[in-house]
Amino acid sequence: MILVIDLCYRNDSLSRAEFVGPVERILREAGAEFAVRHYIAAGAPEIEAADAVILCGTALKDTGFTEHPEMFRWLLAFERPVLGISSGMRALAAAFGGGTEPCYEIGMIDVQVLAPDPLFAGREGFRAYELHESAVRVPEGFIPLAVSDRCVQAIRHPSLPLYGLLFHPEVRNEWAIEQFLRLVETAQ
Amino acid sequence: MRLGVLFSGGKDSLFACWKAMQQEEVACLITVVSQNPESYMFHTPNIRLAALQAEAAGLPLVEVETAGEKEAELLDLARALLQAREQFGIEGVVTGAILSVYQATRVQRICRELDLWCFNPLWHADQEAYMEELINSRFRVIIAGVFSCPFDASWLGREIDRRALDELRDAAQKYQITLTGEGGEFETFVVDAPFFSRRIVIEEASRTYRNYNGILRIERAGLVEK
Missing domain, CATH: 3.40.50.620 (HUPs)
Structure with a gap:
């Protein structure tokens, strides 16, 4: 079971359909079993039972999740596949000690892959949809996998399948989520 | 907010x-x-x-x-x-x-x-589920413009009810258009919604149509009790 975590400003918010809904649709179409929980409500038993976690994005002005770093500390010991999308990447990086720096991108931009990784399935570059005010400073030991001309677009833990993507793969790059699902299958 | x-x-x-x-x-x-x-x-x-x-x-x-x-x-x-x-x-x-x-x-x-x-509550939504919810939630929506094949003049002014949705679904598959008209294949006008206290009645409308391009221009409309 994949645990999809909603990082929006409150449970069942007006942003949920925009940032969680498209991820749910992709998982449903791929036939994946999943459950959605708001980050405040995700309990230890659900996290324990999850084969993988997807941390969804938030609206540009929605940074409430950064005020609750304790709600993401479990990521340090999770050790199964994680995909952090935009704000989700920020939460993942923060849990591992990575900070942020201002980097504003909205709309389609070019992403260049720096290090081959199964997540990118041989792609060297692609266009991606961005919606963020900040980029992450790569946590110590993490590998920067891809960049735009302004900031790091993808990171991975040095030994575990923990990924952060700054772009929104659910918009025009659904393959990245499908590829993540393949990694989850492989890890099981 | x-x-x-x-x-x-x-x-x-x-x-x-x-x-x-x-x-x-x-x-x-x-x-x-x-x-x-x-x-x-x-x-x-x-x-x-x-x-x-x-x-x-x-x-x-x-x-x-x-x-x-x-x-x-x-x-x-x-x-x-x-x-x-x-x-x-x-x-x-x-x-x-x-x-x-x-x-x-x-x-x-x-x-x-x-x-x-x-x-953007409809952003990359499941288009099938959205159209179903639209009808189930008692929105009354008419086609106010058509801009692509296979829409003939009979679509202008037609309400998107369950039967029309079936036909749209067939058209979407056959002609590779979006079910929602998001690609500009058709435009809609809402005459009633669950939060309307009164509904809209179209009293006079004119149609222009040529070669899969048409518009329903509503000349006169009013509000009536639901």
Whole structure:
């Protein structure tokens, strides 16, 4: 079971359909079993039972999740596949000690892959949809996998399948989520 | 949160408005009236009737005119949002964008400049589920413009009921068009919504149609009890 975590400003918010809904649709179409929980409500038993976690994005002005770093500390010991999308990447990086720096991108931009990784399935570059005010400073030991001309677009833990993507793969790059699902299958 | 809904009078903006009402406070509707029928951002057929829809919904309408030139119309949109903020204290904007990265990107940028929240409750939604929910939630939507094959003149003014949805589904598969008309294949006009206190009756309309391109122009319409 994949645990999809909603990082929006409150449970069942007006942003949920925009940032969680498209991820749910992709998982449903791929036939994946999943459950959605708001980050405040995700309990230890659900996290324990999850084969993988997807941390969804938030609206540009929605940074409430950064005020609750304790709600993401479990990521340090999770050790199964994680995909952090935009704000989700920020939460993942923060849990591992990575900070942020201002980097504003909205709309389609070019992403260049720096290090081959199964997540990118041989792609060297692609266009991606961005919606963020900040980029992450790569946590110590993490590998920067891809960049735009302004900031790091993808990171991975040095030994575990923990990924952060700054772009929104659910918009025009659904393959990245499908590829993540393949990694989850492989890890099981 | 007090929100303004970008409003074209079509199904997507009205459905987004309804979703917003369930979570937050909708303070006003915002319409940009474009003089350009080819506008990249704003739908044009029957946009003047947005005032009647706003009255049916019991919501104030902020209406701003634009010449509809490609990027200049974005300044007019910013002007409309500023006016909505000054008059109604909105803290955020709601749009009915489904797939258009072009539209969403531009609205997101303007919202950022004006320090407003931006909500797109239909963004990359399951189109089948959306159309089902639209009908099940008692929205009454008519086709007000057709702009692609296979739509003949009989579609103009037709209500999107379950039978029409079946035909749209067939057309979407056969002609590779979107089920929602998001690709500009058709335009819609909402005559009734779950939050309307009265519904719209079209009293007089004219049709122009040629070669899979047609518009239903509503000349006269009024409100009646539901």
